Amino acid sequence: MFKDLYNNLFDHYDDLQWWPSESDDETVIGCILTQNTSWKNVEKAIETMKKSDVITLNDVRTLPVDKLRELIRSSGFFNQKSIYLKEISNEIINNYGSLSNMKGRNIKEIEDFISGIKGVGNETKESIMLYALNYPVFVVDAYTFRFLERYYGLKFTRKEIRKITEEEFPDVNSLKNFHGMLVNLGKDFCRKQPLCNSCFLRNSCKTGKKL
DNA sequence: CACCAGGTTGACC
DNA sequence: GGTCAACATGGT
Numbered sequence: 001m002f003k004d005l006y007n008n009l010f011d012h013y014d015d016l017q018w019w020p021s022e023s024d025d026e027t028v029i030g031c032i033l034t035q036n037t038s039w040k041n042v043e044k045a046i047e048t049m050k051k052s053d054v055i056t057l058n059d060v061r062t063l064p065v066d067k068l069r070e071l072i073r074s075s076g077f078f079n080q081k082s083i084y085l086k087e088i089s090n091e092i093i094n095n096y097g098s099l100s101n102m103k104g105r106n107i108k109e110i111e112d113f114i115s116g117i118k119g120v121g122n123e124t125k126e127s128i129m130l131y132a133l134n135y136p137v138f139v140v141d142a143y144t145f146r147f148l149e150r151y152y153g154l155k156f157t158r159k160e161i162r163k164i165t166e167e168e169f170p171d172v173n174s175l176k177n178f179h180g181m182l183v184n185l186g187k188d189f190c191r192k193q194p195l196c197n198s199c200f201l202r203n204s205c206k207t208g209k210k211l
Numbered sequence: 212c213a214c215c216a217g218g219t220t221g222a223c224c
Numbered sequence: 225g226g227t228c229a230a231c232a233t234g235g236t
Contacts, residue, residue, distance in 0.1 A: 035218040041234060042217090076233040080219080121219045141217055183217050 001164050005151065006174070009181040015173075018180030019131035024099045025056045027132040028092075031124050032084050033075040045075035057099070061089040084119025091117050099132055107135050122158060130179070134172050138165035139179040143186030 020039075021027040026046065033042040049055070049071045054063055069082035095113065096102045102110055110133065114125045122140070129137040140158045148156050156164075169175050 031217090034216085036216060036231085037218085037233075038216040038235070040216090044234090074233060076216085077218090077231050078233080080231065084219085119219065123218060127217080139217085143217070179217085186217075 002168055002178075006169070006178055006181075009185065010177070013177075013181045013184055015177055016180040016184065018176050018183075019127070021131075023055070024132045028057060028088065028099065028128055029060065029085065031127040031132070032081055032088065032119060033072060035077065035081070035124065037076045041075050045072040048072070048074065057089040057092055060085050061093055080119065087118050088120060103133050107137075110135065111137070126162075130172065130175055136166055136170055136172050136175060138162050138169075138175050141179070141183065143182050144179070147182060147185060 019027050019030065021030055029049070030042055030046065033045055052067075052071055054060060054068070054071060060068065065082050065086050068085060069078050072078050072081055072085070075081060091113075092099065092102070102113075107129075111125065111129060114120055114128055120128070126137050126139040129135040130139055138161065140161045144161060145156070148154070148161065165175065165178065169178060
């Protein structure tokens with residue numbers, strides 16, 4: 001169902017090598033910080049953290065929450081995100097010791113565990129599963145819902161999107177790239193006409209933006 | 212000035 | 225089950 005779409009996107013974007021980060025720990029941190037926030041603001045926050053040598057989940061775990069809150073200020077929602085970062089770092093380290101110890105386990109066990117962490121909703125969970133832990137889980141975000149509805153003229157539920165994508169693209173690299181391409185597509189078009197079929201995958205667009 | 216960004220929570224129905 | 229305000233910074 002989505003294979004043609006994937007191939008069309010791939011022709012334009014190629015392999016995007018998502019998620020942009022230098023480590024699995026940083027991926028998890030980015031997953032929390034990017035909640036309803038532009039990636040630019042997240043990059044600033046991560047840079048600020050790095051300057052204070054806060055790089056790993058264990059660094060986050062041992063840092064006082066007040067200090068952490070100031071480091072991530074630029075990412076917005078810093079009061080709740082600083083708590084979320086402390087929560088997920090504590091949970092992962094206390095229960096598994098590290099992210100690498102969570103890899104290769106029963107997928108449902110890990111998905112249920114992550115779901116139980118405060119501050120981790122569906123999309124954050126899916127992002128961590130796919131990009132930090134390499135489980136074959138598709139990430140369904142706001143761009144995905146908006147785009148698929150316009151592109152196919154159908155409304156999809158999260159469950160449906162995950163079922164279709166995970167059956168059609170069982171390899172994690174395709175799932176990673178598919179989500180990354182959809183995010184880039186969402187950024188390349190304005191919100192009011194994000195999916196503009198008349199311009200999708202063409203050189204010009206009525207909105208004035210180009211793909 | 213208004214609106215949005217790679218969402219989540221808790222309250223409410 | 226679904227809906228909704230609150231959360232906060234930085235860019236356009």
